[in-house]
Ligand SMILES: Nc1ncnc2c1ncn2[C@@H]1O[C@H](COP(=O)(O)OP(=O)(O)OP(=O)(O)O)[C@@H](O)[C@H]1O
């Protein structure tokens with residue numbers, strides 16, 4: 001029997017994880033809607049990258065379920081997990097291109113690894129992906145000959161080389177100028193609109209959030225403090241959500257006495 005397409009591509013329940021003795025994710029439950037762009041927000045060190053690594057099966061949780069298309073990857077062996085991973089693309093922070101390979105060879109890497117195709121077919125696929133990200137003509141360039149934004153695009157071409165169902169980005173616009181970052185946002189929108197890919201983006205950039213997000217998840221110290229659509233985010237009364245949106249630093253108010261003690265000591 002054919003199962004109906006599930007509304008959520010990913011469902012995480014009670015996810016806990018530790019680095020040594022420190023609990024980093026403290027029982028997270030989230031749902032990632034299919035065919036939409038979900039953005040994961042939160043301050044530095046709150047566990048965003050750690051969560052992303054669990055979603056792609058790079059890390060195993062201490063407890064909890066991570067269901068991709070209804071099947072728990074936390075309980076899978078490596079072989080099964082690799083089959084699921086084939087449906088996923090990931091753009092790591094810094095693009096992670098291999099410097100000794102040309103742009104075309106970098107993009108061809110996952111294709112060669114996962115599919116047995118003749119050379120001309122591989123090159124047609126590579127050209128299509130490079131064209132999609134606006135890098136036609138740069139096939140034979142090496143990563144060191146590209147700008148930061150072009151590296152991100154090349155990394156994206158590689159991430160979508162195998163036509164993934166699910167695409168993950170960790171801080172795609174970090175270190176890019178606003179115009180280049182906006183170009184990358186357009187590309188993310190295009191991938192969702194044209195190909196219906198389910199996209200998960202970790203980002204700090206608020207302009208980007210309001211451009212690309214259909215759905216927002218906000219973490220704070222390893223816990224979910226918000227999940228919902230943009231309108232609900234804008235109207236949230238949660239103090240920590242408001243602080244983040246209004247870019248308010250975590251301030252403690254000091255009295256003159258505090259300053260005095262600070263300078264002179266108790
Ligand atoms: N491999 C590791 N070993 C030990 N602790 C780690 C490891 N990776 C991350 N951590 C810790 O886990 C916490 C969450 O890290 P994570 O990288 O998920 O944060 P983040 O939300 O992505 O932060 P940023 O916005 O700065 O990228 C941090 O306190 C970090 O010090």
Ligand SMILES: [Mg+2]
Pocket residue numbers: 048049050
């Ligand atoms: Mg991170």
